Amino acid sequence: MLVEDQLPLTQTLTQSFGALGIQVSSCADGLLADTTLHQHAFDIVILDLALPGMLGIEVLRRLRQRGDKVPVLVLTASGDTYDRVQGLNAGADDYLAKPFDLAELEARLRALYRRSIGAVDSAVGVATLVFNTVTRRFTIGTHPLDLPPREHDLLEALIVHAGRPVSKLVLTQRLSGCEAVLSNEALEIYVHRLRRRLDGSGAKIETLRGLGYVLVAADDTPA
Known part of the structure; x- marks a missing residue:
């Protein structure tokens, strides 16, 4: 409400x-x-x-x-x-x-x-990439993954909906907050940067044409 x-x-x-x-x-x-x-x-x-x-x-x-x-x-x-x-x-x-x-x-x-x-599980993950929903911190294995604010928000949006596509509209609105909406071109730049940061984590960001982006394990094929 x-x-x-x-x-x-x-x-x-x-x-x-x-x-x-x-x-x-x-x-x-x-x-x-x-x-x-x-x-x-x-x-x-x-x-x-x-x-x-x-x-x-x-x-x-x-x-x-x-x-x-x-x-x-x-x-x-x-x-x-x-x-x-x-x-x-x-x-x-x-x-x-x-x-x-x-x-x-x-x-x-x-x-x-x-x-x-009464839920107690505070962590979600894909492969070795883990996100703590209470502290809002990422780790890859035992190592912290520190990200700039917009890349952090983008990866958070993807990991809490891991395995399910998140539309570009939702992502641009999320990264924009209450300001002017981010362009699709700028969003693609942030996705590109994140893909490089996730190398070796076992997680990857897939592009689903017409649907947006989805975070999956590297050996999985998105539905």
Whole structure:
């Protein structure tokens, strides 16, 4: 459930998560959000604090007063300490200040969801390439793989969906965050750089024409 009154941001997040198979319901009004959350169950809630109709902090208070334990990530317009403390005291599980990086939002949501279902496995891997979803660090065997921010975000997007294609649209949006969308040409440069960094890991990035890119073990053939 996404409660956000900025339509461009709502559209971007809905499209990005939808491409990953995540169903998103959204509303731009605090009163409507309160009613919807009272009537329907969700796996996780992204809640902006500055909303028309009813402030997000009141939506959160009412949610917790009803005994609803759904994980809530609060969006704040700034990194102001008061806003963070207010949200956490009202029952938020995490917070993120605007503008934010899409990759960080996805990572925080995954962590919240894992905790809510009691999941303990924090590592995903392909061959000797391993990604820790809690620390967000890569290793190849026992050696750390340190990457520039955009290459890191690109490889993270591929490894958490290992064996499944991720479209160029999703990847360019992820690398762009809330800024102008990255070009396909720039994306191809980052993919080329990553392929060289993965030499010897047993993992490789395949291009699937019309579908995007997929991370697989070097001896596997993508479906």
